[in-house]
Amino acid sequence: MAALLVVFVALPVLLILLYRVVPPPVTSVMMLRLLEGQAISRDWVPLRDIAPNVRYAVLASEDNRFCAHRGVDWTALWRAAGAELDGGARGGASTITMQTARNLMLWPQRSYIRKGLELYVATLIEALWPKQRILEVYLNIAEWGPGVFGIEAAARHHFGVSAQSLTRQEAARLAVILPNPIDLHATASTGHVTRQARVVANRIDQLGPLLDCVTP
Template identity: 40%
Template sequence: MRWLIRFLFKALVGFLGLSLGLVLLFKFLPVPVTATMLMDENGITKDWTSLSNIDRSMVRAVIAAEDGKFCLHEGFDREAIEKAIESNRHGGRIRGGSTISQQTAKNVFLWQGGGYVRKGFEAWFTVLIEQIWGKRRIMEVYLNVAETGIGTYGVEAGAQRYFDKSAASLTPLEAARMAAALPLPKERSVKNPRGWLARHGNTISARIGAVGRDGLDSCVYR
């Protein structure tokens, strides 16, 4: 029993040290690869790009589409989580309550899929990046590691793939279409969306102005 306790204690200390070290490292260095990328059978196309070289419309689009309270919460949107739990309890389409911070923690340090174990690790890494990276760095990393298409990662690679241009030159509508596809990038069309997806992209495009007017991206551009 003592041996087991010592082993678990050492494992815990090792995990805490490793996780803290990785978060500190990626505060300054680009994330070279993620588990999601390595497991992608379609290969990897990516191009790490500084946030200063990504059009502000892209930042505003993902806030409008994914996490309207990005600058207001400390990593977790309790109201969204409660709504997701209530919705899922009644069946139908499963809803998530993850913030951009949580998605970034998962994308960089963990694996895709559900489960309480992964969710626990995700919460730990979310707290770390909120405290150590700050909002601007979280947004920068998110926009560079998020899957934006089949075998495509980051908004720069996505912009080149879909619009033959840099992410620095995206129009609000182009940014909105990319943001609309983020939850299911392998299934949702960016270049030629139709029906609900086209309307959803148009809605996000319209919300981009509201994000700017209301200062919902102020924590990114101080």
């Protein structure tokens, strides 16, 4: 029991405190990809060196209420749980903080155990990190293609530019592929990515003060 408490309670707290100031050297998802035999491409960049377009597009696509919630959007979570119990689609309530927790310390496969741990770690992250640090870590550990981790590697892989130079449309395209980075490609000329990127780019202008916590 003591060992379990250390692994599931104390260790996440210590790591989250450390990662508030130190870039995570590796994540659980990166380790999984390495075990699958993939090469990893990743370059950490501070938030100040990431185009504001990226911040806004990711919030517009993934988590409109990032600046308003405390790690878990309970309204959206209960709505998604109710839809699942009624036989609807699963998912749809994962905040950027929850995705950060999952990518950093957990695993991608869905389960109720993982979801419970995800809620716990996300709550800790929100309590111990400012919003801009959460977004900085998320953008640097998110997967944007097979073995492509972090916004700098994603920008160079998909568009041949740095994260600092991404346009609004390029940022919107990258945001759109986040839910399925293995099967979707940001430079697709037709279909889902193109349609959704237009929606995301237009939505940015509608968020207004909901972007305040990540505005430079």
